[in-house]
Amino acid sequence: MEQKSMIEEHIRSLAFTLLVLAAGTAAMYQEGYFTKTQMLNPMIFGDMAMKIVFEGDNPEFLAYAPAEKLSAVPTLTGEPAPDGDTLVLGYSEAKDMSEENKITAAQAIFGYDVDEAFLGSGMTVTGMLKRTGTPMDMMHIVSKERFDSIPPGERIDVKYTEDKMPKFFYYINPDGTNWPKKTTFAMGSSLDYQRFRNEKTVANITLGGLDLHINNEKDYLPLVLGSTEAKMMIDEKIFSKPGDRIDGFFGKNVVIAGVLEPTGTVLDMFHYMPAA
Numbered sequence: 001m002e003q004k005s006m007i008e009e010h011i012r013s014l015a016f017t018l019l020v021l022a023a024g025t026a027a028m029y030q031e032g033y034f035t036k037t038q039m040l041n042p043m044i045f046g047d048m049a050m051k052i053v054f055e056g057d058n059p060e061f062l063a064y065a066p067a068e069k070l071s072a073v074p075t076l077t078g079e080p081a082p083d084g085d086t087l088v089l090g091y092s093e094a095k096d097m098s099e100e101n102k103i104t105a106a107q108a109i110f111g112y113d114v115d116e117a118f119l120g121s122g123m124t125v126t127g128m129l130k131r132t133g134t135p136m137d138m139m140h141i142v143s144k145e146r147f148d149s150i151p152p153g154e155r156i157d158v159k160y161t162e163d164k165m166p167k168f169f170y171y172i173n174p175d176g177t178n179w180p181k182k183t184t185f186a187m188g189s190s191l192d193y194q195r196f197r198n199e200k201t202v203a204n205i206t207l208g209g210l211d212l213h214i215n216n217e218k219d220y221l222p223l224v225l226g227s228t229e230a231k232m233m234i235d236e237k238i239f240s241k242p243g244d245r246i247d248g249f250f251g252k253n254v255v256i257a258g259v260l261e262p263t264g265t266v267l268d269m270f271h272y273m274p275a276a
Helices: 002-023 042-047 091-101 105-110 144-149 190-198 227-235
Strands: 049-055 058-064 075-078 086-089 112-116 120-129 139-141 154-160 166-172 185-188 202-207 210-215 220-225 245-249 252-260 270-274
Touching (some): 091 112, 190 252
Parallel strands (some): 166 270
Antiparallel strands (some): 049 154, 075 120, 112 120, 185 252, 202 210
């Protein structure tokens, strides 16, 4: 029995390895956020409805997009667009689910049922996406009917840089009750976030030898960054520390209130700002 179990485990490992090899070379595994976007048109995120729901303390990233918008997304197996009660998994989610549920090669190719409370009952995985190096790797893509039936969760918006780089935004309620669970600050703090949120900004100027404090009529919204996004912005010299101010940041003036510790989830790629 032990030998049979070892053989089955080897077959499962080989099955996913074959799927991975179908996606490309080992270079696809190199770290980096949006370093391999040639496989995916990043404008697709603008056509998606996205939200985070929590299964316990774990964030789950759900999305819906019209089938015609998903048609060009590269797959490991199956089709990229779900239908009815079917589910398409991003690369990382597919890998994790395959390992957790000991999915066989046949199941990966022909589909398999899943029982995830946050998705509701009666779901069948019919597609697995290739690695894109984007948050799509962590998505559960569902039909519009299923997306609308799942509890609201936290809406995720996307905005684009001048270079068409998508950036993802998670909005914090005024009472702060929807901060992602079990997140901690590596730089700054939740107190800094609240302080900057309530702060009235003034300009310090010298006029005729007098130091004056004048309201500069600019509202600065506090911005907290996930660890991956923060590293990118620091590397690009957009900011260096909490308290730095950025004018015209996607149409808003913002002040860096903090950076979150890495979570190993899609939360690391988000910007966190006050809800309107």
